[in-house]
Structures are given as C-alpha cells and as structure tokens.
Amino acid sequence: MEFFAVTFKQDKIQKFLKMEKKIKIIFKFLIILLISSNLSKAELLEPKSNINPSDVIRIQLLGLQKNDYKFKDSGIEQTWNFAHPNNKKVTGPLNNFKRMIKGDSYQMMINHLSHTITQLGSGDKWAQFEVIILDKEKIYHKFNWQVEKYTVEGPLKDCWLTTMVSSPVPLGSSI
Numbered sequence: 014m015e016f017f018a019v020t021f022k023q024d025k026i027q028k029f030l031k032m033e034k035k036i037k038i039i040f041k042f043l044i045i046l047l048i049s050s051n052l053s054k055a056e057l058l059e060p061k062s063n064i065n066p067s068d069v070i071r072i073q074l075l076g077l078q079k080n081d082y083k084f085k086d087s088g089i090e091q092t093w094n095f096a097h098p099n100n101k102k103v104t105g106p107l108n109n110f111k112r113m114i115k116g117d118s119y120q121m122m123i124n125h126l127s128h129t130i131t132q133l134g135s136g137d138k139w140a141q142f143e144v145i146i147l148d149k150e151k152i153y154h155k156f157n158w159q160v161e162k163y164t165v166e167g168p169l170k171d172c173w174l175t176t177m178v179s180s181p182v183p184l185g186s187s188i
Contacts, residue, residue: 056083056087057076057083057087057090057091057094058072058091058094058095059094060094060095060163060169060172060173060174061172062170062171062172064172064173065173066132066135066140066142066160066173067130067132067140067142069095069160069173069174069175070130070142070144070158070160070175071130072091072095073091073092073095073175074122074125074128074130074144074146075088075091076088076089076090076091076092077089077091077092077114077122077123077124077125078124078125078126078127078128079124080123080124086111088123089110089111089114089115089123090107092110092114092175093107093110095173095174095175096110096174096175097160097161097163097174097175097176098163098169098174099176100174100175100176100177118180118181119178119181121146121148121149121150121152121154121181122146122148124149125146125147125148125149126147126148126149126151127146127147128144128145128146128147129144129145130142130143130144130158131143131144131145133157137162138161138162138164139159139160139161139162139176140159140160140161140173141157141158141159142157142158142159142160143155143156143157143158144156144157144158145184146181147187151186151187152183152184152185152186152187153183153184153185153186153187154181154182154183154184155181155182155184156178156179156180156181156182157177157178157179158175158177158178158179159175159176159177159178160173160174160175160176161173161174161176162174
C-alpha cells in the first residue's frame with residue numbers, strides 16, 4: 014500500500030509540474046503579445062513642435078494611404094494623433110472619428126493611391142493647403158486642409174495640428 018501511495022504522489026507531482034510548465038508558456042506568450050501590441054501602437058508618430066505644417070498633412074495622408082499597415086486602422090489613428098483638440102471635440106472620441114472617416118464623406122481617403130499637397134496660404138499660426146487624392150477607384154477628390162499652431166501650455170504647445178478638412182470635391186476619373 015505504501016508503494017501505491019508514493020507512486021500516486023509522484024504522479025500528482027509530475028502532473029503539477031507539467032501544468033506549471035504550460036502555465037509559464039501561456040504567461041510568456043501573453044506577455045509577448047501585450048508587448049508587441051503596445052510597440053505597434055507606439056510606432057505612430059506624435060505631434061512635435063519641429064514638424065512643419067505640410068509634414069503634418071503628409072504624415073496623416075501617408076497613414077490613411079496605408080490604413081491597416083501597422084495594425085487595423087493605424088492610419089486613422091495616426092490622423093487622429095495630429096487632430097487639434099478643438100477638432101477632436103467636434104468629431105468625437107476616436108471610435109466616432111473612425112466611423113466618420115469610413116463613412117461616405119471621407120472613405121475615399123482610406124487606402125488611396127496617391128495624393129498631392131499644395132500650400133495655398135499661411136501665417137504665423139495657420140496654414141491652408143489644397144490636397145488632391147486619387148482614390149482606389151481612380152477618381153480624384155480635392156480637399157481644403159487647414160492646420161494651426163497650438164498655443165496652449167502643455168505637451169502640444171507649438172505643434173501644428175489639423176483644425177479643418179473640407180468635404181471632398183470630386184474632380185473626375187483619371188482614366
């Protein structure tokens with residue numbers, strides 16, 4: 014009987030050790046998954062005072078052009094990062110902004126084929142651009158895009174941020 018008890022105890026210890034090993038593997042996998050997801054979010058550019066107005070628009074358009082490149086909707090999130098806080102108040106939280114960009118008015122920006130950025134005018138604290146996008150259906154769309162220098166104290170002070178993007182004006186097919 015004593016032999017059976019020792020064997021039974023050894024079996025329990027072995028099962029426990031196997032389970033412990035599996036738990037460690039799952040835990041390591043979850044840690045790696047968490048870190049990699051945080052790293053991909055960290056790859057998005059953040060506003061900095063040394064980024065000029067046209068580069069702000071270029072960053073936003075390149076993100077939208079390859080919307081799911083870094084992760085799902087990374088381009089929309091990149092665009093959101095450079096939206097002026099007053100603009101964010103109007104467009105709502107990020108999920109509302111995503112719905113707006115994917116809606117009929119702005120969906121042509123997502124995964125577009127090419128774009129041009131032309132400065133129309135500027136001052137010390139604002140710049141206005143004409144943006145022409147060739148969408149994936151090979152139709153051109155024109156937008157007026159405005160950025161302003163943020164003047165309130167805090168991490169965004171002196172950063173150029175998007176304050177307005179007009180509704181698109183279709184310009185016709187490229188074919």
